[in-house]
Amino acid sequence: MVEEKFYPDRERLVLALANDCASALQLGIKERGQAAFLVSGGSTPKPVYQALSKRPLPWPQITVALVDERWVNKTASGSNHAFIEDNLLQNNASGAPFLGMKTPHATAAEGEADCQQAYGELPRPFDVCVLGMGSDGHTASLFPHARGLQEALDPQSNQLCRAITAQQSEVTGSHTERMTLTLAAILQARDIKLLITGEEKLRVYREALLGSDELEMPVRSILKQGLKSVTVYWAP
Template structure:
């Protein structure tokens, strides 16, 4: 159930992914009067969000929510909330309701219950979930062999959100304490879009398809779940 959409350059990818997200969000609004749009941070999706922000969608009916977050304040470096506010919640999309993950609690573990309640109030099923993938095979904040990973990858979990402590690496940076959607939470989405760019990420993606150890490469849990369609967008 993995569809590949590969493009010759990133501009074509940006336009195609923005178009597909807009189409699927409008479908949700047509069916239920509102939609849920789950978004990841990172430099790769930034031009997609900037393009989407200019599109005259009924943004007041589109609930934007984070896929994952570093346990940092919005004013600190690395905040996905600040990133999304800067590149997506602008222009036409400025009126979209937004749900972040960082709470006032000192730790992600302490904030998990509040985060769970808030995400449980989003229009469900979620309409679109945009994921990225790291060179280590992580997606969302589901990092290889992280504390809390095994429970977060349970497809039958009742939890939408999970606190994760990653093993520090070049990929994680210093902020290893995270809140993330669980695999079960991601699978609440009707459409999962995995965005990757560059030859290195393509190699990692193909390695993920070949293997089966999800704790080693958690993105495998998305690619191999077989329950919801996954579309992979790639450009050099």
Template structure:
């Protein structure tokens, strides 16, 4: 069962999550001399990244790696890599390394093997993984009934990365071709933090807890896996 950290406002949520991430990264640095921080895109975690970037951690020993990516170039407005560069890789955190998912291949399916090879070189277990959730119950780029979803949700899979083609919706926008960490990849993180805000997403989260169909609401695969602790951060 997920641990719930609910706050009265977003400022308090940001402060708490920044503190928790910094502590977990420092723990990883103390144990291994380096740390891996798995990061998601989106407007919800942006203030967390901006605040975290101001923390004087030994960032040169920290690698940030994307949880998922639209199959678009970095110059595209939908690029998660570009978003992380602008939000997290600033201030003290400018010294960190950033591992992206988009490579030179035309399609995500063609680029999957190269992406897998690069991610397999990251030190595991990963220290912290930040996830978000959409109003459709997706997390990372694990979208409801997407092409490739069943394989990506296999908890016994050895794959870290998986090409996904989402069913186009208001949530996905036009860029339905994605690369994402698999459920198995996410579960190789010591600390999984699901960040949600607003009453509507709280309602979706409650619905996810009540049901069991992971293809319908893939976030259930994270909430109900029972293998790794997960902390849910929420504010109105």
């Protein structure tokens, strides 16, 4: 259940994804008076968030929450918390409630219970979940063969958040300790959107569709789960 929305350029992709996210969030507010918007970091969704920040949505009724986070303070390089504050929670969206993942605990494992409690209080089903994908086939902070990955990919789990220790690589950089939403949590989103750009990511995406080993390419757990439709947005 994968729908592909491929565009000839990134400008049209950004406009389409911003429109689709806005529509889904407005639907949640219409139905329940509130909405939950799960967001990933990274350079690829940055222009989408910047465009959305200018939309005249009822932002105080939209809780923005992170999909994953490096276990660093928000003043540190690589903080998704700071990235979302700088690129989405601006302009019209400056009044949106925001839920980060980093707690004062020394390790992600120690912060897992607090993260679980906080995310358990979000309105569900989540309305929109924006995911990215790395050249190694990871999504969120579900990294290949990471410590904690197998538990995080259990679709029947009651756990929303999971501490992950990735194997260090060019993709992870030095920040291997992460907190991530689990597959079970992501599947509680009504609208799952996977955003990729460039020919290399397209090749990785197609490789993920062909294989079945989720520990090797965890994005497969999203693409092949068969329970929820996933929309893939791509442009060169």
